[in-house]
Amino acid sequence: MxxxxxxxxxxxxxxxxxxxxxxxxxxxxxxxxxxxxxxxxxxxxxxxxxxxxxxxxxxxxxxxxxxxxxxxxxxxxxxxxxxxxxxxxxxxxxxxxxxxxxxxxxxxxxxxxxxxxxxxxxxxxxxxxxxxxxxxxxxxxxxxxxxxxxxxxxxxxxxxxxxxxxxxxxxxxxxxxxxxxxxxxxxxxxxxxxxxxxxxxxxxxxxxxxxxxxxxxxxxxxxxxxxxxxxxxxxxxxxxxxxxxxxxxxxxxxxxxxxxxxxxxxxxxxxxxxxxxxxxxxxxxxxxxxxxxxxxxxxxxxxxxxxxGLGAYKIEDGSTAAASLPTYSEVFGRALTDFAKADEKITAITAAMPGGTKLDIFKKELNERYFDVGIAEEHAALFACGHACEKLRPFLTIYSTFMQRAYDMIIHDIALQELPVRMCMDRAGLSGDDGPTHHGLFDIGYLRHIPGIIHMQPKDEEEFVDMLWTMAQYDDGPTAIRYPRGAGVGAKPKAEPQLLTIGEAELVQQGTDVCLIGLGNMFEMAEQTRDILEAKGYSVTLINPRWIKPLDAKTISEQASNAKVVCTFEDHVLGNGFGASVIELLHDSNIDTQVERIGWPDAFVEHGKIDILRKLHGVTVENAVDKVLKHV
The missing domain is CATH 3.40.50.970 (Thiamin diphosphate (ThDP)-binding fold, Pyr/PP domains)
Structure with a gap:
């Protein structure tokens, strides 16, 4: 045909x-x-x-x-x-x-x-x-x-x-x-x-x-x-x-x-x-x-x-090029399924996205605890609340841009009642070719001011699985994790995941001139910025924050107070984003170190390849170096 x-x-x-x-x-x-x-x-x-x-x-x-x-x-x-x-x-x-x-x-x-x-x-x-x-x-x-x-x-x-x-x-x-x-x-x-x-x-x-x-x-x-x-x-x-x-x-x-x-x-x-x-x-x-x-x-x-919806394909048979690394979605689907095999309280809930979120892995192997509610994000959130009320451990898996539709339920039903619903936001950050309706550039802003929510983003696939494991074990309130579209850096998850300490950042290295804080998939950009600055003779602190909320106030404050400038990196709009939370923290701590931020502008970002859009909007290593050098 x-x-x-x-x-x-x-x-x-x-x-x-x-x-x-x-x-x-x-x-x-x-x-x-x-x-x-x-x-x-x-x-x-x-x-x-x-x-x-x-x-x-x-x-x-x-x-x-x-x-x-x-x-x-x-x-x-x-x-x-x-x-x-x-x-x-x-x-x-x-x-x-x-x-x-x-x-x-x-x-x-x-x-x-x-x-x-x-x-x-x-x-x-x-x-x-x-x-x-x-x-x-x-x-x-x-x-x-x-x-x-x-x-x-x-x-x-x-x-x-x-x-x-x-x-x-x-x-x-x-x-x-x-x-x-x-x-x-x-x-x-x-x-x-x-x-x-x-x-x-x-x-x-x-x-x-x-x-x-x-x-x-x-x-x-x-x-x-x-x-x-x-x-x-x-x-x-x-x-x-x-x-x-x-x-x-x-x-x-x-x-x-x-x-x-x-x-x-x-x-x-x-x-x-x-x-x-x-x-x-x-x-x-x-x-x-x-x-x-x-x-x-x-x-x-x-x-x-x-x-x-797919990328380029061969007309003859519809085949697409095989990816060299598993995507974050694939890592998620495999890890959650494995966790659920050992914990019968874990359930998986999505809103018509089993393939995109890779919950189809969970569906195939644990169908009785897999729930697709259709294109009904508000209902999905409330359905997850019901599971949490009955001592289950629901993972509510919805793209960042679609989770916006359940915003009232996140405040009124999940957070206010301190229900341990685990919100997994795929496609967080720029979604490239799909454009402004699908960019996940607002979830930090719409979650970080809600009381009681623990929000995180991993720097790589290994840390991602550790975070998912930590979420699975946390029953004292709501948690959220954001992760990007596509593959990570190829960091292989551990055979046994590690339970992370909530609110504790990873201090990768300590310096005296510049403090770089790279959130999630932007940590790699922070590393590249460090390399350039060190080649110019500057001493650099590098932090993997892990936690959007609660911030590691102790580590960030100490390192910022010892530096001449702080630069944050985030795959999110700058307004009410991660960098904004660092500015607030330092202001409240009476630390006057200048903060520069790398992230997306106060605009609906157009569609296109991610590297093109990053260059167009200054979400680059080069821009970060230029901003930092103004203060050292």
Whole structure:
């Protein structure tokens, strides 16, 4: 099923139909019988271009016909489309004048891997987290109604987005907020990994149970008029596979939303006909479409989790280059699983990210104590609280950028009640190609002022496992650990992990001129800065702080008071970050040693390779040396 590709095209030339489209108006000039050919061209280009840059291939291959039909029927930017998460927005970008730039996706100064309002007038809403599309679209529809305008608003949400509390809150509000609204439920049974929970099972029932009279009357008859006998044949095919008689429209119609579907999300002619019909309805509607994540590319169909988002790959078989070192995520998954085999109180909880966090290792070997709650971080945090209340040892494993969604639960439920929930924040620090929605640059700031939380970051993989072991043994309150995307320095964990003393830093070496404090993965940069300064004749203190909270006040204060300048390093924004906490400590201790800081600016950092962005924003050894030399 692997398609042809244009990988031999060195100048990134586009195929015939796609090359003719500089915007949605050009798309509308095509004959309807040309649309399937356009869909094929788009798939070919996606498979070819993303093999070089990496990206969210699977989701975009699944929404090709949907994106074409939306732009063929509606009139962007006057009509508004919101995409849940928006990683499936590549086809939308291609149809709105950016096809010639698709080879730059996720590269520095190229197209962003998500939608950005600043990138195009056709991107009416930017997003990188799930659960935003329906609420934001409803707000646009309400604003339209208040202004007396008549444009259309379409929210496109995957089935996984319906596990988000915000999506359910929006559904509850639609019928009260507007009388004209279209929601597309793009049902492919996957988010990043296989969807879980009652709603996932419900949507599966919808795919296999269109025997209800309400569906036959409302949907099949209408679609036959629109799409001919083929539409009814598709509905009948689903009906033949019905497993039960649960009305598919019950949930939505209880919300006051008229349900249509399910229909074939890869039949572009049927989608066009259906949207033309729904566009004229003066009531909120939801269209349920069935799609295949990775459609048209066999490796992506065979491994949807991998091809949700990945780096460069070989077009022939979808293979990717093997990493020379295990990632922090892989070290985490293996270590936690091993700990849990010896401690039956340990549980693992994630929010739809078993593959990304490598809890799939735990799931495979200890499935009864593994819990994936879907894209529902707030619920995941509260669920972990319940485990802690019953004397279990829950490890709540969520990316740093997604843990933000559970902020109230961290304060009100975890910290206030002093519950020993262990918060493991993967992808802390810069996330490179994924850009500002995914950079984990704020967790120190949003955690360090909360009473009672112990927060840490390891300098390497060996220390990482020691910290995880220390967290597993600590039952007196909440703990948190941040660790970066990708591999570390190759430090092999001990055969038996070491229990660390909470709040005790590692004084690596002691000097008299400069005190360097390198947090976590930035310790290596502090080491390199030391080497340059020592080559210039300066005496350098080097500290691996380990603990963000509590700081080792004794060690840091003593070493800072004996130095002419302190320089901190962190993979985090400088505002309210680790360096800021050192400044506060020295101020409160009446130590007037100057502090310089290396970290990220007070800005949403763009996407690109980490080395490019570090150089651009001064997160470099060279900048650290220059800052230090001003004071010695």
């Amino acid at each position: 692997t398609t042809r590709s244009d990988s031999s095209n060195p100048d990134n030339a586009l195929p015939r139909l796609l090359a003719s489209i500089q915007g949605p108006d050009d798309l509308k000039k095509l004959q309807r019988d040309e649309l399937p050919e356009l869909a094929q061209e788009i798939r070919d280009v996606l498979i070819s271009r993303l093999s070089v840059t990496g990206g969210h291939l699977g989701p975009n291959l699944g929404v090709v016909e949907l994106s074409i039909a939306l732009h063929y029927v509606f009139h962007s930017p006057e009509d508004k489309f919101t995409f849940d998460v928006s990683h499936q927005g590549y086809v939308h970008k291609m149809l709105t004048g950016r096809a010639s730039e698709i080879h730059t996706i996720r590269t520095y100064q190229g197209l962003n891997g998500f939608l950005l309002r600043t990138e195009s007038e056709h991107d009416c809403y930017g997003a990188g987290h799930a659960g935003t599309a329906v609420s934001s679209a409803l707000g646009m529809a309400s604003a339209r109604d208040l202004a007396g305008k008549d444009f259309d608003v379409v929210a496109v949400a995957g089935d996984a987005a319906f596990t988000c509390g915000t999506t359910l809150e929006a559904l509850n509000n639609i019928s009260d907020a507007t009388k004209k609204f279209i929601c597309v439920l793009n049902d492919n049974e996957w988010s990043i990994d296989k969807n879980v929970g009652a709603l996932a099972r419900y949507f599966n029932d919808l795919q296999t149970s269109s025997t209800y009279s309400s569906v036959r009357v409302k949907t099949a008859d209408i679609l036959e008029k629109l799409g001919g006998s083929g539409a009814r044949k598709f509905a009948h095919k689903i009906e033949q596979g019905a497993k039960n008689l649960l009305a598919p429209s019950v949930v939505f119609e209880e919300f006051g939303i008229r349900y249509f579907g399910p229909i074939d999300g890869h039949n572009v002619q049927l989608l066009v006909d259906t949207f033309e019909y729904l566009r004229d309805q003066e009531e909120p509607v939801i269209l349920h479409i069935i799609t295949e994540k990775g459609r048209g590319y066999t490796p992506a169909l065979d491994n949807p989790g991998k091809f949700h």
